[in-house]
Amino acid sequence: MGLAAAFWIMAVVVVVAALGVVFLRNVFRAALALILCFITVAGLYITLSADFLAAVQILVYVGAISVLIILAIMMTREVQQGSPSNRMKLPAFIVAAVLLGIMIYTVTKTSWQIAAESPLSPTTAPLATKLFSESGFILPVEIAAMLILAAILGAIVIAREK
Amino acid sequence: MTIGLEHYLVLSAVLFCIGLYGALTKRNAVIILMCIELMLNSVNISLVAFSSYIVPLMLTGQVFAIFVMVVAAAEVAVGLAIILAIYRCFTDVDASKIDLMKW
Numbered sequence: 001m002g003l004a005a006a007f008w009i010m011a012v013v014v015v016v017a018a019l020g021v022v023f024l025r026n027v028f029r030a031a032l033a034l035i036l037c038f039i040t041v042a043g044l045y046i047t048l049s050a051d052f053l054a055a056v057q058i059l060v061y062v063g064a065i066s067v068l069i070i071l072a073i074m075m076t077r078e079v080q081q082g083s084p085s086n087r088m089k090l091p092a093f094i095v096a097a098v099l100l101g102i103m104i105y106t107v108t109k110t111s112w113q114i115a116a117e118s119p120l121s122p123t124t125a126p127l128a129t130k131l132f133s134e135s136g137f138i139l140p141v142e143i144a145a146m147l148i149l150a151a152i153l154g155a156i157v158i159a160r161e162k
Numbered sequence: 163m164t165i166g167l168e169h170y171l172v173l174s175a176v177l178f179c180i181g182l183y184g185a186l187t188k189r190n191a192v193i194i195l196m197c198i199e200l201m202l203n204s205v206n207i208s209l210v211a212f213s214s215y216i217v218p219l220m221l222t223g224q225v226f227a228i229f230v231m232v233v234a235a236a237e238v239a240v241g242l243a244i245i246l247a248i249y250r251c252f253t254d255v256d257a258s259k260i261d262l263m264k265w
Contacts, residue, residue: 007165011173018177018200022184027193034196041203048170048214053224057206060231065199065238072192072242076255085187086258092186096179103175112167112216119218127228130221137225144232151236159243 007047014040027073027083035066052124170211177204191245191255195238202234 017040020033038061045054120126130136177200184197206227213223249255 004165007169011169014173015176015180018180021193021196021200022180022188027190030193030196034199037200038203041207044170044173044207045210047165048210050210050214050224050227053210053227056228056231060235061199061203065235068238068242069192069196069199072195072245075246076192076249083188083190083193086189089187092183095186096183099182100175100179103178104172107168107171107175114167114215115218117218119214120221123221123224126221127224130225131228140229144229147236148232151240155239155243158240159246 003047006043010040010043010047014044025083027077028070030083031066031070031073034069035062038062038066049119049121050123051121052127167211167215170215171208174204174208174211177201177207189256189258191248191257191260192242194257195241195245198241199234199238202230206230 014037017033017037021030021037024030024033038057042054042057042062045051045057131141132138181197181200181204185194185201188194188197209223209227209230211223213221213227217223245255248260252260254260
């Protein structure tokens with residue numbers, strides 16, 4: 001019962017925050033709404049008993065990505081007042097609404113095979129064995145490390161002064 | 163009323179479509195990037211929901227969500243660097259005015 005109440009509260013908050021990201025006129029307030037959205041998504045992970053992922057969400061999204069986005073907003077602040085829309089408003093709305101309808105229809109019509117077991121409750125140690133064991137995902141982890149390194153170097157090269 | 167898998171999937175679909183609408187209509191490049199982050203987050207919600215309802219003992223969905231986060235972090239770093247470089251060249255972040263490579 002408490003879980004259901006928590007889910008509904010966070011669902012409402014996350015949808016309102018997402019609408020705020022899209023429809024708020026002030027770019028900085030849109031970024032703050034995005035941060036609220038990230039924090040609420042971390043709460044949703046906790047209701048799904050994904051505790052490690054909730055911590056990672058707070059660290060990576062709320063801690064790092066929001067700071068980067070706010071930095072970019074500060075550096076490009078004076079060129080554009082508000083966040084205006086382009087001329088594709090109606091077609092984009094139709095596309096988004098049709099896609100939403102299709103997705104909700106498929107999700108509610110499919111009969112999912114819900115497992116009987118309750119999910120693992122502390123997930124950190126099982127995730128570590130999954131990620132770093134020989135039979136697990138060690139190769140993708142190394143590739144992800146290379147991707148991060150390449151992205152950092154690329155960002156430095158692109159953004160530095162000539 | 164218990165919360166099932168469908169609730170999380172519908173919520174993630176709603177978030178994805180809000181992000182899609184924003185990414186298609188906004189003219190500020192930073193806002194477009196923020197909407198893309200929103201879409202990636204909604205995909206993560208559905209991955210974690212699948213993981214904890216369908217294969218609760220295998221955690222594969224959570225591993226995938228971690229990799230999505232890695233790629234999202236790399237993407238936002240490079241994207242913001244590109245936006246700053248464009249801002250330095252054009253002194254503008256309006257995506258509809260940056261049409262140098264438009265055919």
